[in-house]
Amino acid sequence: MAYGPPSSVVVEELQDPSPGPGEAMVRVLAAGVNYPDALIVANRYQVSAPLPFTPGSEFAGEVVAVGSPCGLRVGDRVRGGAFVGAFAELVVARDASLASVPDGVDFGAAAAYGVTYETAYHALVSVAGLQPGEWVAVLGAAGGVGSAAVQLAHVLGAKVVAAASSPAKLEVCRQMGADALIDYRSSDLKEELKAVTGGGADIVVDPVGGDYAEPALRAMRWGGRFVTVGFASGSIPRIPLNLVLLKGVTVTAFEFRGFGAHCPDALERGRAELLGMLVDGRIRPHISAVYPLAETAAALEDVLERRATGKVLIDPTN
Numbered sequence: 001m002a003y004g005p006p007s008s009v010v011v012e013e014l015q016d017p018s019p020g021p022g023e024a025m026v027r028v029l030a031a032g033v034n035y036p037d038a039l040i041v042a043n044r045y046q047v048s049a050p051l052p053f054t055p056g057s058e059f060a061g062e063v064v065a066v067g068s069p070c071g072l073r074v075g076d077r078v079r080g081g082a083f084v085g086a087f088a089e090l091v092v093a094r095d096a097s098l099a100s101v102p103d104g105v106d107f108g109a110a111a112a113y114g115v116t117y118e119t120a121y122h123a124l125v126s127v128a129g130l131q132p133g134e135w136v137a138v139l140g141a142a143g144g145v146g147s148a149a150v151q152l153a154h155v156l157g158a159k160v161v162a163a164a165s166s167p168a169k170l171e172v173c174r175q176m177g178a179d180a181l182i183d184y185r186s187s188d189l190k191e192e193l194k195a196v197t198g199g200g201a202d203i204v205v206d207p208v209g210g211d212y213a214e215p216a217l218r219a220m221r222w223g224g225r226f227v228t229v230g231f232a233s234g235s236i237p238r239i240p241l242n243l244v245l246l247k248g249v250t251v252t253a254f255e256f257r258g259f260g261a262h263c264p265d266a267l268e269r270g271r272a273e274l275l276g277m278l279v280d281g282r283i284r285p286h287i288s289a290v291y292p293l294a295e296t297a298a299a300l301e302d303v304l305e306r307r308a309t310g311k312v313l314i315d316p317t318n
Helices: 035-041 107-127 144-155 167-175 189-197 210-218 241-247 256-262 264-279 293-304
Strands: 023-033 058-066 077-081 090-094 098-100 135-139 159-164 180-183 201-206 220-228 250-253 287-292 311-315
Touching: 023 077, 023 107, 023 293, 035 293, 058 090, 058 107, 077 107, 107 144, 107 201, 107 220, 107 256, 107 264, 107 287, 107 311, 135 144, 135 189, 135 210, 144 159, 144 167, 144 201, 144 311, 159 167, 159 189, 167 180, 180 189, 189 210, 201 210, 210 220, 210 241, 220 241, 256 264, 287 293, 293 311
Parallel strands: 135 159, 135 201, 159 180, 201 220, 220 250, 287 311
Antiparallel strands: 023 058, 023 090, 023 311, 058 077, 077 098
């Protein structure tokens, strides 16, 4: 393959991998598609993947072989995350990097919740310090991170304003627990957000960037927290610092690799809490489409062009 658009991804038969010491080979039964996967394919991510590589950053499945020694056994249900490699029938990973999937959790949900829900959780809790009763505004609220942020903020006791680009997307947000809905393509985001919240949002979670970041910032209460987690619009906004000065707003961010490197204990605490929420049904990823492995390029294109809602999955068994 070569770096490029999703259409540059090709599906080929390769020799089966084999696990070494401390490794397990997993038959992938579901893989989650994330926006950064498309950026990595295009070599537009912060870190390059050397060619050739198999894209895909999260998966769930069953252990089919282990190296010796290994802390896992054949038949174990596991989920894992990696920089690349998940869009395949088989993947080899270090046993320490794989987490158990409880019997009550299906593989689709296990593959869908990790990246997006951990991003949303840490943006809301670890970075923004969410308190019950606060107003949380989520931009791009029907996307993977956005829908997870809407649901988590609701579960954690916040009042949630979901901003998205169509009535159909906003209906998804309503189902995920949003208290108020704003179609930012047909209304004034700043004025609507201030009106709905009675003066401004306490927290803004922004996975989109582009033209909507500044209006959302202008619609915040004094002392609010603006958390950027990505730029799905393809445009990185430039924020006038006088707004930060006058409103006393904290502009901050969550980025997975850096947070994991500098705050590993917080990352693990979040994973444990999220797994508990998944097991007891308080959170449930919205899965809008499942593609066979042969249509990986189409799945990446849907996520890249923001046509999908919630999460898109790859089913390598189909």
